[in-house]
Amino acid sequence: MIIQRINQSTAEICYVNTYNSTTTYLSTGYLVSFNVRNLASANGIDIEQPTTSGAPALAGVVYGNGAGITSNAYGLVQTYGFCNAYVSCSGGETAAPGQVMGAVTGQYYASSNGTSNNLGPIIVMSQRVGLNALNPVFVRAL
Numbered sequence: 001m002i003i004q005r006i007n008q009s010t011a012e013i014c015y016v017n018t019y020n021s022t023t024t025y026l027s028t029g030y031l032v033s034f035n036v037r038n039l040a041s042a043n044g045i046d047i048e049q050p051t052t053s054g055a056p057a058l059a060g061v062v063y064g065n066g067a068g069i070t071s072n073a074y075g076l077v078q079t080y081g082f083c084n085a086y087v088s089c090s091g092g093e094t095a096a097p098g099q100v101m102g103a104v105t106g107q108y109y110a111s112s113n114g115t116s117n118n119l120g121p122i123i124v125m126s127q128r129v130g131l132n133a134l135n136p137v138f139v140r141a142l
Contacts (some may be wrong), residue, residue, distance in 0.1 A: 001015070001016050002016075012133075014078070014081060015079065016045075016079050017075075018074065019046050020047060020070065021047070025071060026069040028134075030086060030108035030109075031050060031107075032059045033058050034058075035048045048140060051106070057122050059079065061078040061139050061141075063083070066077065073101060076085070078139055079140075082139075083137065085122065087111065087137060088107055093100050100122070100124075102122065110137070122139060123139075125137055
């Protein structure tokens with residue numbers, strides 16, 4: 001785990017080292033879950049697109065300053081703090097600042113109708129919400 005050095009001018013951020021065990025490139029801003037489909041081989045670093053069983057096991061938001069995480073490679077996932085992520089509202093409505101969102105099964109974005117929308121790990125920080133754009137959010141996936 002990497003915890004950004006605490007100082008008065010910058011908010012705290014936490015990252016975890018992860019491994020993209022899929023054949024898909026994971027772009028910066030994608031939401032990813034820990035791979036919990038095969039608990040016998042679970043190792044705490046394998047990540048994938050949220051699945052039915054994996055959506056509650058949200059690891060966080062892919063970090064990479066635009067680099068993302070290539071297939072079968074290691075990379076950082078932000079688990080706590082302010083960042084930009086892909087989010088979407090059900091029906092395309094505008095999200096209100098402070099709206100809580102959760103992971104969506106089979107998608108790389110958070111939504112207001114996600115499986116954990118009541119206690120979701122993603123909090124919207126602006127009204128500028130669009131599926132094909134990175135949006136300011138606060139992540140608390142620890």
